[in-house]
Amino acid sequence: MEELAKEYADRATFLFVYIREAHPGEVFPHHTSLEQKVRHAQAFRERGLERPILLDSLDGEVNRMYGAVSNMSWIIDHTGHVSFRATWTAADDIRAALDETLLIRELRRQGQGASAYYRETMGLKPTPQRPEEWLGGQKAIDDFQKFVHKAPVPTSKSKGG
Amino acid sequence: MVKQETRTETEFLGRPYNFADWRPTAEERVYFQMEGVKVGQMAPDFTLPTLDGTDITLSALRGKPIMLEFGSIT
Numbered sequence: 001m002e003e004l005a006k007e008y009a010d011r012a013t014f015l016f017v018y019i020r021e022a023h024p025g026e027v028f029p030h031h032t033s034l035e036q037k038v039r040h041a042q043a044f045r046e047r048g049l050e051r052p053i054l055l056d057s058l059d060g061e062v063n064r065m066y067g068a069v070s071n072m073s074w075i076i077d078h079t080g081h082v083s084f085r086a087t088w089t090a091a092d093d094i095r096a097a098l099d100e101t102l103l104i105r106e107l108r109r110q111g112q113g114a115s116a117y118y119r120e121t122m123g124l125k126p127t128p129q130r131p132e133e134w135l136g137g138q139k140a141i142d143d144f145q146k147f148v149h150k151a152p153v154p155t156s157k158s159k160g161g
Numbered sequence: 162m163v164k165q166e167t168r169t170e171t172e173f174l175g176r177p178y179n180f181a182d183w184r185p186t187a188e189e190r191v192y193f194q195m196e197g198v199k200v201g202q203m204a205p206d207f208t209l210p211t212l213d214g215t216d217i218t219l220s221a222l223r224g225k226p227i228m229l230e231f232g233s234i235t
Contacts (some may be wrong), residue, residue: 001230002173003229004228007227011225011226012225012226012227012228013222013228014227014228014230015217015227015228015229015230016230016232017209017229017230017231017232018212018232019231019232019233020233021233021234021235022232022233022235023235024235025235028176028234028235031218032219033174038212040234041212041234042212042235043234044212045212049235051230052211052212052213052217053211053212053213054209054210054211054212054217055167055208055209055210055211055212056209056231061207062168062205062207062209063231065197065205065207066198066205066229066231067195067196067197068196068197069195069231070231070232070233070234071231071232071233072195072230072231073228073229073230073231074204074227074228074229074230075226075228075229076204076219076226076227076229077226078223078224078225078226079223080202080203080204080206080219080220081201081203081204082199082200082202082203082204083201083226084200084231085195085197085199085200089230089232094228098226098228101226102226116201118200118201119200134164134235135234135235136234136235138225140235148214
């Protein structure tokens with residue numbers, strides 16, 4: 001996303017909102033104070049995130065305003081209307097949506113009356129192959145593995161199915 | 162005839178659409194129940210502090226598209 005932000009720097013504004021930890025563990029546990037959250041946020045800079053980092057309130061006021069999913073991407077057009085939203089951040093999707101959002105603005109500015117339509121799609125989100133690279137800690141990995149591989153599966157007999 | 166029967170077994174997210182036993186997959190619980198405003202609606206305005214100490218107000222950034230990513234370290 002950093003590369004995309006740089007490529008579109010003159011055409012779009014990229015912002016990152018730091019919300020609750022999606023996979024808390026020993027290294028980066030769940031937030032219990034704003035001071036701790038600010039301290040943890042430094043990790044983004046250390047990992048090369050150069051976009052403005054917005055600190056959401058401890059109780060996730062803005063996150064909840066926008067749907068409360070842990071990882072989300074939204075694109076807002078030049079008039080303040082939502083033109084794209086997804087429960088994951090995929091660079092290809094963002095690029096395509098940004099290009100369309102920019103094109104619609106351009107056509108309207110030229111008086112060509114661009115008609116927009118509503119669209120919903122489902123995207124493929126691959127299961128992480130190397131959760132050991134997650135930053136939260138072993139607990140975060142264990143929690144994930146438990147959910148993915150050991151989630152209870154209903155064993156009830158089919159009743160008139 | 163066989164095709165007709167197959168049609169009643171339409172799958173959604175790898176499970177029968179008319180499933181008999183509900184089970185909480187992450188997809189069903191979270192990722193396909195995205196709350197908040199929809200595409201085409203006004204984005205809710207907010208002001209948040211940045212890590213660098215300044216405030217950013219969404220509505221003050223009109224004119225260019227805004228890519229807003231929500232995320233965490235983990």
